[in-house]
Amino acid sequence: xxxxxxxxxxxxxxxxxxxxxxxxxxxxxxxxxxxxxxxxxxxxxxxxxxxxxxxxxxxxxxxxxxxxxxxxxxxxxxxxxxxxxxxxxxxxxxxxxxxxxxxxxxxxxxxxxxxxxxxxxxxxxxxxxxxxxxxxxxxxxxxxxxxxxxxxxxxxxxxxxxxxxxxxxxxxxxxxxxxxxxxxxxxxxxxxxxxxxxxxxxxxxxxxxxxxxxxxxxxxxxxxxxxxxxxxxxxxxxxxxxxxxxxx
Amino acid sequence: xxxxxxxxxxxxxxxxxxxxxxxxxxxxxxxxxxxxxxxxxxxxxxxxxxxxxxxxxxxxxxxxxxxxxxxxxxxxxxxxxxxxxxxxxxxxxxxxxxxxxxxxxxxxxxxxxxxxxxxxxxxxxxxxxxxxxxxxxxxxxxxxxxxxxxxxxxxxxxxxxxxxxxxxxxxxxxxxxxxxxxxxxxxxxxxxxxxxxxxxxxxxxxxxxxxxxxxxxxxxxxxxxxxxxxxxxxxxxxxxxxxxxxxxxxxxxxxxxxxxxxxxxxxxxxxxxxxxxxxxxxxxxxxxxxxxxxxxxxxxxxxxxxxxxxxxxxxxxxxxxxxxxxxxxxxxxxxxxxxxxxxxxxxxxxxxxxxxxxxxxxxxxxxxxxxxxxxxxxxxxxxxxxxxxxxxxxxxxxxxxxxxxxxxxxxxxxxxxxxxxxxxxxxxxxxx
Numbered sequence: 001x002x003x004x005x006x007x008x009x010x011x012x013x014x015x016x017x018x019x020x021x022x023x024x025x026x027x028x029x030x031x032x033x034x035x036x037x038x039x040x041x042x043x044x045x046x047x048x049x050x051x052x053x054x055x056x057x058x059x060x061x062x063x064x065x066x067x068x069x070x071x072x073x074x075x076x077x078x079x080x081x082x083x084x085x086x087x088x089x090x091x092x093x094x095x096x097x098x099x100x101x102x103x104x105x106x107x108x109x110x111x112x113x114x115x116x117x118x119x120x121x122x123x124x125x126x127x128x129x130x131x132x133x134x135x136x137x138x139x140x141x142x143x144x145x146x147x148x149x150x151x152x153x154x155x156x157x158x159x160x161x162x163x164x165x166x167x168x169x170x171x172x173x174x175x176x177x178x179x180x181x182x183x184x185x186x187x188x189x190x191x192x193x194x195x196x197x198x199x200x201x202x203x204x205x206x207x208x209x210x211x212x213x214x215x216x217x218x219x220x221x222x223x224x225x226x227x228x229x230x231x232x233x234x235x236x237x238x239x240x241x242x243x244x245x246x247x248x
Numbered sequence: 249x250x251x252x253x254x255x256x257x258x259x260x261x262x263x264x265x266x267x268x269x270x271x272x273x274x275x276x277x278x279x280x281x282x283x284x285x286x287x288x289x290x291x292x293x294x295x296x297x298x299x300x301x302x303x304x305x306x307x308x309x310x311x312x313x314x315x316x317x318x319x320x321x322x323x324x325x326x327x328x329x330x331x332x333x334x335x336x337x338x339x340x341x342x343x344x345x346x347x348x349x350x351x352x353x354x355x356x357x358x359x360x361x362x363x364x365x366x367x368x369x370x371x372x373x374x375x376x377x378x379x380x381x382x383x384x385x386x387x388x389x390x391x392x393x394x395x396x397x398x399x400x401x402x403x404x405x406x407x408x409x410x411x412x413x414x415x416x417x418x419x420x421x422x423x424x425x426x427x428x429x430x431x432x433x434x435x436x437x438x439x440x441x442x443x444x445x446x447x448x449x450x451x452x453x454x455x456x457x458x459x460x461x462x463x464x465x466x467x468x469x470x471x472x473x474x475x476x477x478x479x480x481x482x483x484x485x486x487x488x489x490x491x492x493x494x495x496x497x498x499x500x501x502x503x504x505x506x507x508x509x510x511x512x513x514x515x516x517x518x519x520x521x522x523x524x525x526x527x528x529x530x531x532x533x534x535x536x537x538x539x540x541x542x543x544x545x546x547x548x549x550x551x552x553x554x555x556x557x558x559x560x561x562x563x564x565x566x567x568x569x570x571x572x573x574x575x576x577x578x579x580x581x582x583x584x585x586x587x588x589x590x591x592x593x594x595x596x597x598x599x600x601x602x603x604x605x606x607x608x609x610x611x612x613x614x615x616x617x618x619x620x621x622x623x624x625x626x627x628x629x630x631x632x633x634x635x636x637x638x639x640x641x642x643x644x645x646x647x648x649x650x651x652x653x654x655x656x657x658x659x660x661x662x663x664x665x666x667x668x669x670x671x672x673x674x675x676x677x678x679x680x
Contacts, residue, residue, distance in 0.1 A: 116590075
């Protein structure tokens with residue numbers, strides 16, 4: 001692949017730059033919250049793992065285990081207190097806010113438990129948003145957004161607002177939005193958490209299709225049934241990786 | 249499914265320049281639509297928010313319009329002596345009441361000899377003419393029709409080139425009429441309408457204060473000032489006037505120069521000649537008045553400038569109050585939409601995208617206020633024009649719109665930067 005052209009961001013990190021084909025590499029990631037008066041809560045305490053292109057990984061753990069914090073770090077929504085994080089060979093743990101915004105826009109597609117759709121915008125406009133922020137002109141934007149909605153079978157409901165859609169449909173809009181900019185990874189945080197089990201299964205089979213289509217998927221969940229869809233499960237407990245198993 | 253396969257290899261560099269610049273444009277347009285949508289969904293709130301700006305803009309434009317209207321009025325009706333014309337008269341028109349009373353005692357009337365002297369001795373002028381009026385107002389009759397309060401004026405033939413009147417039909421007083429003291433007259437449009445609604449007025453005989461005159465021409469309509477028609481006049485040759493009405497009238501001598509610069513030289517020349525002719529010692533003031541458009545306008549502008557200064561102060565206060573209200577509502581809006589900001593940031597909106605969104609929204613609210621202010625002031629101005637005078641200048645509209653937008657922009661900066669600086673994860677966690 002064309003990955004050979006990639007160069008490390010800075011010379012001192014060169015030796016640690018992950019090899020080609022590794023999409024995510026974290027090294028001793030810490031996230032500490034200061035609760036005042038010298039009380040520090042470690043949400044993550046030294047997480048190191050690698051993730052390759054095309055993997056379907058579930059991050060599992062009970063609530064408070066730090067799995068959401070880990071996802072926020074992977075998704076560049078948050079920055080680690082210490083440690084290093086490479087995404088596509090780029091050391092993103094040291095980028096500025098705007099550069100992180102750029103990565104969120106181009107490389108990451110989020111799917112949230114609560115969907116996080118703009119309530120006043122139509123499904124189509126919600127899907128268009130990432131393209132708006134990458135400066136895609138209107139005509140091309142419409143085509144891409146419609147294509148993404150077609151992939152989740154919602155093309156005929158594209159002018160509906162989120163409150164006119166069912167939970168499953170909303171989540172599919174969110175998935176279309178995550179897909180629209182052709183991201184490197186799709187990050188799903190409890191994507192079925194607000195859905196009944198039948199709809200949840202629908203969504204999970206959609207993820208399966210996306211995985212088969214070559215997408216890299218990271219799923220955060222506390223449910224075994226959901227995690228079972230993934231091909232690798234990283235168990236997180238107390239801010240540390242407890243177990244890393246390959247399922248299929 | 250084949251459609252799902254996307255080899256997601258992104259080897260893009262950070263911030264390729266062209267793409268980013270286009271991005272700002274695309275994101276601004278998005279911000280523009282968001283702002284319109286917000287205005288639409290919160291109509292009452294938006295309206296209350298922009299009340300301050302509306303009042304400020306309306307006040308500004310109405311005052312500017314009234315001043316402008318009065319300026320036009322002054323220019324049209326008092327100061328329009330024609331281009332590069334000044335008038336030598338017994339008094340200065342622009343002096344104060346006291347100065348006028350003093351001048352009334354010592355100033356001497358301008359006589360026909362003064363006019364002839366200037367006509368023969370002043371050098372380089374384009375035209376020099378004289379006119380006189382009857383103190384009271386004349387009564388004009390035609391076949392039993394009577395028109396009272398008609399302005400009777402006596403003119404030299406070249407006044408048609410100097411003054412306001414234009415010939416619509418027939419002709420103006422000519423040199424032959426002047427030399428032969430002919431009993432002819434040039435009438436205003438109102439007289440033609442009154443006496444000759446369906447006839448050709450030319451060569452009809454009308455009766456001016458009991459004396460018959462033959463109509464030789466009709467003036468083009470001038471219009472009204474303060475509700476009073478300016479077309480009720482009869483003009484006759486100055487020589488005829490001397491023969492019939494008044495042997496030694498008090499003249500107004502109009503001197504027309506070739507250009508503005510020469511006009512100043514001519515004014516000085518006339519002043520010197522008149523002072524010499526009247527033997528005025530150098531330490532004493534003129535006992536005649538030289539009046540020009542620009543001296544009248546200068547004095548008028550001095551007056552309006554102070555009115556305007558007060559208005560600027562009031563408008564500034566309104567604008568600041570309006571701006572603070574906008575800032576307040578924008579701060580509330582940022583809090584209300586924290587979750588939305590979080591979503592946008594998670595999708596890749598940068599600081600400047602969010603900043604732009606809120607600044608555009610604030611500016612648009614303020615601009616809408618300005619636009620409402622403009623409409624309101626147009627209506628008010630129209631109303632004022634019925635009983636007074638008012639004319640909305642384009643500059644006032646532009647200044648109003650620009651100022652209100654600028655206020656929105658300025659007072660939008662703080663809320664917008666607050667929104668832009670939100671941490672994405674914190675904003676996303678905030679419940680919608």
